[in-house]
Amino acid sequence: MMFRRILMRLRYWLHHSRRDRLLREEMEAHVDLKAEELMNDGMDQANARAAAMRAFGNILLKQEESRETWIARWLGDLVQDAGYGLRTLRKQPGFAAVAVLSASLGIGACSTIFGVANYALFHPLPVQEGERLVSISNRSLTRGKVGSVTWPDFEDLRQARLLEGATAFFPFLPATIGIRGDPQHHWGSLVTANYFDVVRPAFLVGRGFDATRDDRPGEPVVVVLSYRLWNSRFAGDRSIVGRTIDLNGRKVTVIGVTAPGFRGTESMFFSEFWVPFSTTQNLEQFGMKADRLQDRSSQWLQVVGRLRDGVSQQAAAAEIDAIGTHLRSAYPATNKDRGFYVERAGQVHPGFRNLIRLFFLVLLGVTVLVLLTACANVANLLLARASSREKEIATRLAIGAGRGRVVRQLLTESLILAALGGAGGYAVAQTGVRALARARVPLSLPVDLSMSLDYRVTLFCIALSLLTGVAFGLAPALRATRPDLVSALKERRTNGTTGRRVTLRDALVVGQVTVCTVLLICCGLFLRSLQAARNIDPGFAHRNVLLLAFDPGLNGYRPERVRALLDAVTDRVAALPGVQAVALTSSVPLNMEGTQNAFVPAEGEDSVSADIYSVSPRFFETLGIPFLSGEDFRPGGAGEDIVVVNQAVADKAYGGENPTGRRIRYLGRSVRIAGMVATTKSRTIGEEPRPALYFSLLRELRGNDSLSGMTLLVRTSGDPGGYTAVVRQTMRDIDPELALFEVRTMEAQISRALYAPRAAAALFGIAGIVGLIIATVGLYGVISFLVARRTKEIGIRMALGARKVEVLAMVMWRGVAVTTAGCAAGLALALAVSRATASLLYGIHPSDGVTFVGAIVLLHVTAVIACLVPARRAASVDPVGTLRCE
Amino acid sequence: MGKHDLLPGTLDMMVLKTLTRGTLHGYAIAQLLRQLSDDVLQVEEGSLYPALQRLELNGLVEAEWGTSSTNRRARFYKLTAAGRKKLASEMERYREMTGAIARVMGLA
Numbered sequence: 001m002m003f004r005r006i007l008m009r010l011r012y013w014l015h016h017s018r019r020d021r022l023l024r025e026e027m028e029a030h031v032d033l034k035a036e037e038l039m040n041d042g043m044d045q046a047n048a049r050a051a052a053m054r055a056f057g058n059i060l061l062k063q064e065e066s067r068e069t070w071i072a073r074w075l076g077d078l079v080q081d082a083g084y085g086l087r088t089l090r091k092q093p094g095f096a097a098v099a100v101l102s103a104s105l106g107i108g109a110c111s112t113i114f115g116v117a118n119y120a121l122f123h124p125l126p127v128q129e130g131e132r133l134v135s136i137s138n139r140s141l142t143r144g145k146v147g148s149v150t151w152p153d154f155e156d157l158r159q160a161r162l163l164e165g166a167t168a169f170f171p172f173l174p175a176t177i178g179i180r181g182d183p184q185h186h187w188g189s190l191v192t193a194n195y196f197d198v199v200r201p202a203f204l205v206g207r208g209f210d211a212t213r214d215d216r217p218g219e220p221v222v223v224v225l226s227y228r229l230w231n232s233r234f235a236g237d238r239s240i241v242g243r244t245i246d247l248n249g250r251k252v253t254v255i256g257v258t259a260p261g262f263r264g265t266e267s268m269f270f271s272e273f274w275v276p277f278s279t280t281q282n283l284e285q286f287g288m289k290a291d292r293l294q295d296r297s298s299q300w301l302q303v304v305g306r307l308r309d310g311v312s313q314q315a316a317a318a319e320i321d322a323i324g325t326h327l328r329s330a331y332p333a334t335n336k337d338r339g340f341y342v343e344r345a346g347q348v349h350p351g352f353r354n355l356i357r358l359f360f361l362v363l364l365g366v367t368v369l370v371l372l373t374a375c376a377n378v379a380n381l382l383l384a385r386a387s388s389r390e391k392e393i394a395t396r397l398a399i400g401a402g403r404g405r406v407v408r409q410l411l412t413e414s415l416i417l418a419a420l421g422g423a424g425g426y427a428v429a430q431t432g433v434r435a436l437a438r439a440r441v442p443l444s445l446p447v448d449l450s451m452s453l454d455y456r457v458t459l460f461c462i463a464l465s466l467l468t469g470v471a472f473g474l475a476p477a478l479r480a481t482r483p484d485l486v487s488a489l490k491e492r493r494t495n496g497t498t499g500r501r502v503t504l505r506d507a508l509v510v511g512q513v514t515v516c517t518v519l520l521i522c523c524g525l526f527l528r529s530l531q532a533a534r535n536i537d538p539g540f541a542h543r544n545v546l547l548l549a550f551d552p553g554l555n556g557y558r559p560e561r562v563r564a565l566l567d568a569v570t571d572r573v574a575a576l577p578g579v580q581a582v583a584l585t586s587s588v589p590l591n592m593e594g595t596q597n598a599f600v601p602a603e604g605e606d607s608v609s610a611d612i613y614s615v616s617p618r619f620f621e622t623l624g625i626p627f628l629s630g631e632d633f634r635p636g637g638a639g640e641d642i643v644v645v646n647q648a649v650a651d652k653a654y655g656g657e658n659p660t661g662r663r664i665r666y667l668g669r670s671v672r673i674a675g676m677v678a679t680t681k682s683r684t685i686g687e688e689p690r691p692a693l694y695f696s697l698l699r700e701l702r703g704n705d706s707l708s709g710m711t712l713l714v715r716t717s718g719d720p721g722g723y724t725a726v727v728r729q730t731m732r733d734i735d736p737e738l739a740l741f742e743v744r745t746m747e748a749q750i751s752r753a754l755y756a757p758r759a760a761a762a763l764f765g766i767a768g769i770v771g772l773i774i775a776t777v778g779l780y781g782v783i784s785f786l787v788a789r790r791t792k793e794i795g796i797r798m799a800l801g802a803r804k805v806e807v808l809a810m811v812m813w814r815g816v817a818v819t820t821a822g823c824a825a826g827l828a829l830a831l832a833v834s835r836a837t838a839s840l841l842y843g844i845h846p847s848d849g850v851t852f853v854g855a856i857v858l859l860h861v862t863a864v865i866a867c868l869v870p871a872r873r874a875a876s877v878d879p880v881g882t883l884r885c886e
Numbered sequence: 887m888g889k890h891d892l893l894p895g896t897l898d899m900m901v902l903k904t905l906t907r908g909t910l911h912g913y914a915i916a917q918l919l920r921q922l923s924d925d926v927l928q929v930e931e932g933s934l935y936p937a938l939q940r941l942e943l944n945g946l947v948e949a950e951w952g953t954s955s956t957n958r959r960a961r962f963y964k965l966t967a968a969g970r971k972k973l974a975s976e977m978e979r980y981r982e983m984t985g986a987i988a989r990v991m992g993l994a
Contacts, residue, residue, distance in 0.1 A: 026912060026961045027935055033913040033958065034931070057930035065936040 023066055024059075031056050077405070081412035088413065095385065096417065098777055099378045103421020105770050106374030107464050108428020109367035115433045115457045117360050119267075123454075125346040126261040128200040133265070133345035134313055136166070136303040136320060141337040148299040151292060153335070156323055157303060162316040166305035167191060167198040171266050174709075175273070176555055176739035178246040179233055183555075185741035186229060188273035189264055190283075195274060196224070198306045199265060204230075206241040206256025214255075215276040221252040222276065227260040229272040246737065247275070248555055265304050267348045268356070296334040304345050317342040366767045369515045371468070373771050376508040377778045378421075379472035382414055383505050384785040386480030393480050407477045414473025415466070422465025429457065475504070506818055509782050512775040513822020513863075514829065517855055519768035521830035524851035525841055526761030532843025533754055538590065539680030541624030545746035546720035547588060548727060551709025555737050559701050566698070568734050570616065573714055573727055581715040583622040584697055586614035588711050588746075589682055590753040599693060600665040601653035608653045610691040611682045614700040614710075620644070620677055622715045630660040630675025633696045641699065642674035648689040650676060666693070685753055686842030711742075720745045757842065772859075775822075776866045783815045784870040794874050795882030804875040811874045815867030816860065823856050830855075897929065897937050899980060902965065902973040905947060911960035912938060938963060946972050 034052035039045060056062075089096040124130050136157060137146045149157070149168065158166040169191035176183045189195075193215040196208025204227060209215070214222050223245070225234070234240050244251040252275070264271035277283055283290050292298050307316050317340075324339040348356050386393070396406055433453060552562045566584060574582040587594040598607040613619075617633045620626075628647060643664065650659050659673050679689045697710065716723050724743055731740055744752075751758075787794075794807055834846040844851075904910065904918045915938075916931045941947045946969035954960040965973070 022961075023935065023939070025959075027932065029911075029954075029958055029960050030913045030916070030931065030935075033954070033956070033960075034916075036956065055931050057932035059932060062932035062935050065933075066939040 020063065020067065023063060027056070027059055027062065031059075077408070078412065081409045082416065084409065085413035085416045089416065092385075095381055096420075098781075099381050099417045100420045100424060102374040102377045102774055102777070103418055103465075103468060104424025104428055105774070106367075106371035107421055107425025107461060107468065108432060109370050109767070109770075110364075110464060111425055111429035111457055111461050112432030112436070113360065113363045113367050114460045115429055115453050116436060117364075118454070118456050118460075123267065123346065125199075125265060126201060126259070127265075128202070130346065131344075132164075132307045132309070133199065134305050134307060134316060134342050135265070135345040135347065136305055137341045137343075138299055139339050139341040141339050146341050149301045149303050150296055150299050150334075151301060152294065152296050153327060153338075154301055154303055156327060157305070157320065157340070160305070160316065160319050160323060162308055162311045162319050163305040164308045165194055165198040166303060167195040168301040168303050169195060169274075170300055171264060171269060171271060171302055173275070174551065175248050176551070176737070177229075177233065177273075178737050178739070183246075183737050183739035184233070185739045186272045187270070188223075188275060189271040190277050191274050193276040195276070198304060200306075201262040202259035204257045204259045205238050206254070208256055209274075209276045221247075221250065222255045223247060223252045224256045224258065224274045225254060226258055226263060226270075226272045228263070228270075230257045247273075265345050266302065267346055296331055313342060313344070363763070366519070366763060369519065370767050370770055370774075371464075373512045373515045373774045373778075375468050375472045376512050377774050377781075378414070378417060378468075379476060380505055380508045380778050381781055382410075382473060382476040383479065383508075384781055386410065386476045387785070387789070390480065397481065403481045406481045410477035410480060411470065411473045414477070415469040418465040418469025418473075421468065422461050425465070426458065426461045429453065429461065479504070505782055505785075509775070509778050509818050510822040510825065512771070512778050513819050513859060514825040516768065516771040516775045517823050517826020517859060518830045518833060519764055519771045520855040520858065521826070521851055522833060522837070523761055523764035523768040524855055525834055525837070525844065525846070525848060526757050526764060528844045528848055528851050529757050529841045530754060530761055533685045533757065536685060536843060538685065538750060539625065539678060540589065541715075542746045542750055544716050544718065544720050545623065546714040546716060546723055546727060547742070547744050547746060547749060548712045548714070548731070548740050549709060549742040550712070550731070550738055550740050552738070553709065555735070555739075562701055563698060565735065565738075566616070569712060569731065572730050572734065573712065576723070576726060576730065578717050578723065579714055580717055581618055581622040583619040583713045584616040584710050585619055585713060586612075586697060586700070586710055588713075588749060589623075589680055590685065590750055591683075594683065597667070597693075601649075601659070602662065603665065605653075608649070608691060610649060610693045613692060613694045614697040615694050616697045619694070619713070622713045623680075624715075625677045625680055628676045628678060629658055630673070632675065641669060641671050642696065643671045644675045644677060644694040645673055646677050646689075646692045646694075647679040649691040649693070651689070652691050664693075671695075685750070713746075760837075772862060775859075776862050779815055779818065779863055780866040780870065782818070783811060783867045784873075786814060787811060787870045787874040790874070791877055791882055794877045795879040798877060799879040807877070808871050808875045811871035812864065812867050815863050815871075819860055819863035823859055827852065827856070896980070897933065898941060899973065899976040901934065901937055901941065902946065902969055902976070905963060905965040905969070906973070909962045909964045911952075911954060911962050913954075913960070915963070941969070945969075 031049075031052045034055060035045075035048040038048035038051055043051065053059075125133065127133065136149065138149050138153070139146050151168070154166070154168040157163075160166065169189045171189045173188045173190045175186055175188055177186050178184075191209075192211075193209045193213075194211040197211055206224070208224060209222065213219055225240070230236060230240065234245075240254050241256060242253065244253050246252075263269075264274075283292065292300065305316070307313065320340045320342055324335075327335045328338065393406060397403065430453060552565055557565060570582045570584065573579060595612040596609060597612050598609050600607045615633075617635050620632060630644070632644070633642070643666070645659060650656060653659070654662075658676060660676050661673060663670050663672050665671075677694075679692070681687060682690045682692055712727075714720065714723060714727060728740060728743070731738060794802075798804075798807065830852070831847055834841070834848075838846040900919060901915060904915050904922070907918070910918070912934055913931075916929065916934055919927060919929055938947065938949070942949055942963075946966060947963045948966055949961050949963050951959060952962045
């Protein structure tokens with residue numbers, strides 16, 4: 001019954017024009033009958049007809065009421081409103097374009113950020129029943145820091161009864177994979193052999209590890225490749241399964257390739273291959289010390305567990321907590337304040353979470369500001385339009401349209417704008433996400449930002465469009481339907497510029513200018529910071545230096561063979577024509593990563609923390625770091641255990657006295673200070689002088705457990721980039737299996753060190769420029785509108801003798817006043833923001849005068865330009881014409 | 887004696903009641919309502935049509951085009967079985983209501 005009724009209503013509605021006609025006919029027949037009857041009673045025709053009409057009531061209204069019973073009225077109204085809205089927008093393409101563009105930019109920016117956050121936070125792992133996977137980390141009970149797990153703790157964790165299985169892995173395993181003499185550097189994971197049983201990704205070909213066999217000593221070493229690695233390095237060759245490939249100079253057998261999309265369980269990091277371990281033999285093969293499997297203090301593993309079917313995460317967390325309690329009492333020495341932390345797997349690595357969170361917060365803050373300015377703009381445009389349609393709206397209200405009905409119609413228009421803006425925003429978001437995915441983060445870690453938009457982003461876009469549509473449409477709509485009818489109908493008020501209508505519009509523009517000021521000042525500060533950073537002296541000669549990183553340990557070099565390799569490399573590269581000096585170092589200055597450790601300057605004194613470098617002889621010469629006293633390491637590295645310190649060590653640990661010749665205690669060794677060099681920038685361009693200790697690389701090579709190997713520094717005459725090919729070839733001649741990674745010039749390295757301020761400057765720059773465009777359009781709109789409304793007043797003024805210049809000044813003054821108000825508010829905000837970001841700024845004061853004054857000048861110049869057109873229009877008002885036409 | 891507006895919700899019921907007399911067009915219904923109430927009930931005749939549309943949509947009346955006694959094209963309404971049932975229940979409800987109101991007003 002219900003269903004039939006709905007169908008009937010729909011049919012009525014579909015045929016509503018015909019039904020309308022018939023209903024009308026029926027009603028008219030009624031009136032005619034009545035009139036006829038009255039005439040029969042002796043009334044004349046005109047009177048009879050009038051009386052019949054009177055008795056009937058308002059035909060139109062009755063018709064409307066009847067129609068209402070056919071279908072919920074709003075549906076018909078909606079179609080009508082949408083049609084009307086579209087027609088009005090088409091008649092004002094300029095207005096529509098500006099509004100839609102503003103909304104697109106705002107919605108697009110927000111959706112991009114949402115898309116990234118969504119991917120990082122919610123992207124489901126492409127594995128079977130991924131919701132049952134949990135990631136288990138250590139948590140420090142005192143500091144709350146979340147981190148990796150030790151092997152002995154993992155052995156206890158995997159006993160948890162509520163877990164079907166648990167796997168431990170080390171996700172940052174660097175390796176060299178060689179294919180026909182083309183060795184390349186890749187990142188993989190070292191995993192327990194049950195990894196694929198626990199995680200269960202889909203396989204393209206082959207299989208995962210056999211937990212009972214694949215990590216036993218004596219079995220052949222096997223590897224699983226990711227789709228990405230298989231596709232890029234092995235050209236998607238399915239017959240690869242069962243064959244051996246060259247991994248770190250050893251033959252390993254490929255047993256499977258995972259399906260596309262699977263990149264490991266860590267969000268934002270990727271794994272290109274997986275090798276099994278759990279025996280000391282496998283560990284050593286990958287350059288790790290075997291005693292890590294007994295060490296209760298070495299936290300290096302990520303743990304992922306699979307919950308038993310039907311077990312909740314809370315229940316498992318409780319059991320795992322109990323294991324943590326047990327471990328605390330059983331091993332107080334190492335586990336004293338260590339607990340466990342259980343969460344859904346596939347999230348951002350806990351060590352980076354705060355950083356990522358901060359990153360998203362800053363991004364979100366900036367984009368919300370942009371969206372707000374965009375909304376203000378559209379609201380302003382709508383307000384302006386509503387005011388100019390005052391008469392139309394007043395007429396509609398006067399002939400009986402309900403206020404709600406008119407508000408709804410105006411809202412429909414703003415929603416159409418917002419919907420178009422949302423569609424544009426989605427396109428912007430797609431471009432934005434793609435651009436972000438291409439961004440290379442300058443860390444030597446396997447970071448992967450590639451991502452896609454899913455239905456959540458689409459929903460977000462739609463929701464945001466609706467929200468902005470209502471947000472920027474409601475106030476203008478309510479305002480427009482409120483005028484007092486009589487005066488609006490009679491004539492426009494001549495002094496329409498006074499009164500509250502303008503205050504709201506002005507306030508919106510002031511708000512836009514405020515936001516714009518903040519964004520521009522932030523951008524300016526970072527740009528100035530970059531400029532300052534470029535001009536500072538890193539403390540070493542950074543031009544004409546080529547850097548090549550390699551890791552002999554990955555290629556199976558034993559320490560005794562490494563020395564021969566390094567000798568060959570330095571000798572042969574140094575012999576190349578144009579090469580002035582060659583050196584090796586464990587870490588490169590301004591790399592943002594590196595070892596830091598404490599040393600004791602003299603027996604009984606407090607230890608001092610310093611950056612630790614292991615360098616070859618001629619390192620200081622190659623980088624042009626001057627010796628202040630003492631001498632360099634001798635070739636060969638044999639003999640006494642010595643260290644070179646920098647000036648900062650003398651200042652921090654020895655009260656500024658030259659410590660050459662004294663002895664320090666470092667890692668239990670007594671080391672003689674052989675020399676002192678000038679202080680260079682070590683981690684970041686903006687840092688205060690940091691103490692650094694330089695040890696002999698050749699001495700330190702024994703038992704080197706380092707992650708990123710070493711870097712060859714080549715000082716060249718002329719552009720170092722031109723030497724890349726010949727140095728590569730020389731290295732290949734020495735060992736064709738040796739992978740070179742991160743080949744770059746020192747200048748590129750330094751500009752990488754400026755990544756954070758550059759990214760910030762770019763972000764604020766883009767946001768600032770978008771904001772500026774939006775605010776300019778807003779200001780232009782407000783002033784144009786003002787001029788249009790005051791045409792008559794201006795005409796009178798000019799008729800009474802006002803000069804063109806005065807009119808021009810009057811209009812311009814208005815625009816400048818609004819801008820100045822916005823700037824003032826923006827300055828106050830920007831001061832607060834720049835204080836907060838002071839740690840990211842180098843070489844300038846957070847309230848840098850040039851930036852602040854520059855932003856104010858830029859805004860005012862833009863404001864003047866935006867006002868110039870309408871102001872000239874005002875000045876060219878023809879007084880006679882205006883007055884006559886009114 | 888003045889003229890009174892209808893009690894809300896009673897128009898539908900009265901329209902159904904008039905149709906128990908047979909098939910009628912809109913004007914005839916209006917006439918009948920006026921005559922039966924001795925001109926007391928003041929119905930804007932046009933209000934009949936939304937009511938008729940509503941009744942038709944809910945399947946309480948059926949309508950078809952025909953010719954009036956004066957040879958005019960008119961739409962004739964007829965009570966359906968559902969309409970009869972509805973009328974009976976409405977009248978029952980109405981009786982209860984007026985009885986109750988009369989008792990409260992001390993007229994019973």
